[in-house]
Amino acid sequence: MRKIDKLVICGVGLIGGSVALALRQARLVNRIVGVGRRRETLEQALQLGVIDEISTDWAEALDGAEIVLLAMPVGQTDAVAAAMAPHLGPDTLVTDAGSTKRDVIEAIYRHLAAHLPRVVPAHPIAGAEKSGPSAARADLYRKRKVVVTPLPENDAVAVARVRELWAACGAHLFEMTPQEHDRVFAAVSHLPHLLAFGLVHDLAGRANAEELFSYAASGFRDFTRVAGSHPEMWRDICLANRHSLLAELDAYLGELAWLRALLASGDGPALEKVFSEASRARNEWADKAFPATPSGE
Amino acid sequence: MRKIDKLVICGVGLIGGSVALALRQARLVNRIVGVGRRRETLEQALQLGVIDEISTDWAEALDGAEIVLLAMPVGQTDAVAAAMAPHLGPDTLVTDAGSTKRDVIEAIYRHLAAHLPRVVPAHPIAGAEKSGPSAARADLYRKRKVVVTPLPENDAVAVARVRELWAACGAHLFEMTPQEHDRVFAAVSHLPHLLAFGLVHDLAGRANAEELFSYAASGFRDFTRVAGSHPEMWRDICLANRHSLLAELDAYLGELAWLRALLASGDGPALEKVFSEASRARNEWADKAFPATPSGE
Numbered sequence: 001m002r003k004i005d006k007l008v009i010c011g012v013g014l015i016g017g018s019v020a021l022a023l024r025q026a027r028l029v030n031r032i033v034g035v036g037r038r039r040e041t042l043e044q045a046l047q048l049g050v051i052d053e054i055s056t057d058w059a060e061a062l063d064g065a066e067i068v069l070l071a072m073p074v075g076q077t078d079a080v081a082a083a084m085a086p087h088l089g090p091d092t093l094v095t096d097a098g099s100t101k102r103d104v105i106e107a108i109y110r111h112l113a114a115h116l117p118r119v120v121p122a123h124p125i126a127g128a129e130k131s132g133p134s135a136a137r138a139d140l141y142r143k144r145k146v147v148v149t150p151l152p153e154n155d156a157v158a159v160a161r162v163r164e165l166w167a168a169c170g171a172h173l174f175e176m177t178p179q180e181h182d183r184v185f186a187a188v189s190h191l192p193h194l195l196a197f198g199l200v201h202d203l204a205g206r207a208n209a210e211e212l213f214s215y216a217a218s219g220f221r222d223f224t225r226v227a228g229s230h231p232e233m234w235r236d237i238c239l240a241n242r243h244s245l246l247a248e249l250d251a252y253l254g255e256l257a258w259l260r261a262l263l264a265s266g267d268g269p270a271l272e273k274v275f276s277e278a279s280r281a282r283n284e285w286a287d288k289a290f291p292a293t294p295s296g297e
Numbered sequence: 298m299r300k301i302d303k304l305v306i307c308g309v310g311l312i313g314g315s316v317a318l319a320l321r322q323a324r325l326v327n328r329i330v331g332v333g334r335r336r337e338t339l340e341q342a343l344q345l346g347v348i349d350e351i352s353t354d355w356a357e358a359l360d361g362a363e364i365v366l367l368a369m370p371v372g373q374t375d376a377v378a379a380a381m382a383p384h385l386g387p388d389t390l391v392t393d394a395g396s397t398k399r400d401v402i403e404a405i406y407r408h409l410a411a412h413l414p415r416v417v418p419a420h421p422i423a424g425a426e427k428s429g430p431s432a433a434r435a436d437l438y439r440k441r442k443v444v445v446t447p448l449p450e451n452d453a454v455a456v457a458r459v460r461e462l463w464a465a466c467g468a469h470l471f472e473m474t475p476q477e478h479d480r481v482f483a484a485v486s487h488l489p490h491l492l493a494f495g496l497v498h499d500l501a502g503r504a505n506a507e508e509l510f511s512y513a514a515s516g517f518r519d520f521t522r523v524a525g526s527h528p529e530m531w532r533d534i535c536l537a538n539r540h541s542l543l544a545e546l547d548a549y550l551g552e553l554a555w556l557r558a559l560l561a562s563g564d565g566p567a568l569e570k571v572f573s574e575a576s577r578a579r580n581e582w583a584d585k586a587f588p589a590t591p592s593g594e
Contacts, residue, residue, distance in 0.1 A: 231572035
């Protein structure tokens with residue numbers, strides 16, 4: 001991959017910071033400029049060596065920028081795209097790391113219509129329950145999937161450059177339509193997050209919350225890991241993808257209503273059938289998807 | 298702890314097998330006899346060195362037995378207690394490792410009424426998504442909680458001996474009433490298992506299941522880890538504790554109905570408040586309960 005001369009990252013937390021660290025480790029970037037809402041976060045990223053400089057001004061940040069990576073919560077995409085637009089040069093490539101794609105693409109069409117050949121939406125499938133620059137790591141994307149959802153207007157060279165950037169972070173590249181992307185991730189990512197947030201919230205509000213948590217063990221820890229995720233990021237994802245997410249939630253509520261009926265009627269054979277099918281599907285998937293994961297905890 | 302001369306384990310899978318390995322490693326048992334429904338599992342446990350001998354006859358197994366540990370799925374407790382009763386000597390101590398306690402205690406009163414001073418119910422809070430003798434490990438209970446739910450009729454010496462047995466496996470001991478136990482574990486263990494089984498079952502039945510699973514990542518892996526658990530064991534737990542579990546499921550369905558309304562109306566501030574409270578509660582709990590857990594994946 002050809003070295004990036006000036007990379008601008010908007011949002012220097014876990015997601016953006018990990019791209020910075022990966023490209024820096026691979027010596028594929030000369031200069032990383034951080035942009036963001038919170039001075040404190042930018043200062044922290046600077047001190048941690050995640051970025052080289054802070055910019056509080058889009059005109060200055062975009063001057064000579066080769067690539068701009070949008071890595072803030074997706075709810076800010078509209079405002080950020082609007083703020084960038086007047087200062088965006090004709091050769092600068094823009095990409096994003098948002099967990100939803102249709103809403104990001106709507107903002108792109110709204111504000112960056114003059115730049116469509118070089119605005120390439122993408123989504124790295126990686127995360128952690130901690131957030132902020134201190135959670136960033138150079139290997140966050142290693143062997144993870146990155147889904148690129150190119151626009152019909154995209155320049156092939158620009159798409160290739162975005163793929164290169166993520167490949168340099170160690171990721172495997174895939175392409176989907178934005179619609180397909182948002183449906184798939186509502187099911188396998190957004191819904192589990194909502195369910196885990198909901199369970200912890202339900203229990204944390206109980207009078208005996210402390211006793212309950214004191215007996216929660218490793219199963220609960222893993223089930224709720226995603227509930228430790230960044231609240232604003234997940235508010236934005238849930239709102240941005242709420243139509244697909246509501247459809248998935250409703251399908252799941254149907255499943256729970258059925259399980260409730262099996263429990264209430266004490267239907268052991270039917271419950272065991274559900275559990276067996278789920279257990280087989282889950283373990284077959286996990287053995288294939290995470291072959292190195294040790295059994296046990 | 299005084300060495301156990303003859304230990305009988307009924308059910309030599311993950312739970313019973315791990316007790317066997319822990320006591321053997323600590324050199325606290327002379328002889329371990331395995332009892333169970335499936336010859337194949339018993340043979341496997343014998344080959345793995347989990348047990349010293351197989352018995353297919355309760356009269357023989359219980360002859361001279363010092364301690365009997367019931368570690369089969371809780372749905373078998375009634376039949377096993379009935380089968381043991383005629384052969385149980387006056388000095389043999391019986392304990393169990395069932396994840397539910399009220400149903401186990403009902404079976405004890407039904408079949409082992411003559412032995413109540415020496416039948417001490419308990420529940421080790423540990424598990425793994427794999428099951429069977431090959432999943433057993435000597436350290437499964439190290440630093441884990443074991444809840445003893447003594448009967449009013451229990452002999453203090455018998456309770457102390459059971460506590461000793463689990464302490465020898467590295468566990469920390471707690472006591473609760475069976476009612477409190479079953480309510481607490483419905484919330485923090487049984488419900489999360491049901492929810493994870495349900496989600497995997499829902500997705501695995503879709504026409505595009507393969508595509509969905511191919512994009513599922515580490516968040517999904519952790520959320521669904523408990524869905525890899527032993528189907529029969531979890532069928533029995535859900536049925537045995539179904540009144541508490543239904544109450545927890547209904548509370549959770551109420552939480553989901555509320556989250557659904559927030560999503561449908563696009564109420565960002567309320568969603569963020571839920572996510573923030575959950576995220577804070579979850580991370581505070583996990584940092585305290587699992588201080589050694591590395592952040593990130």
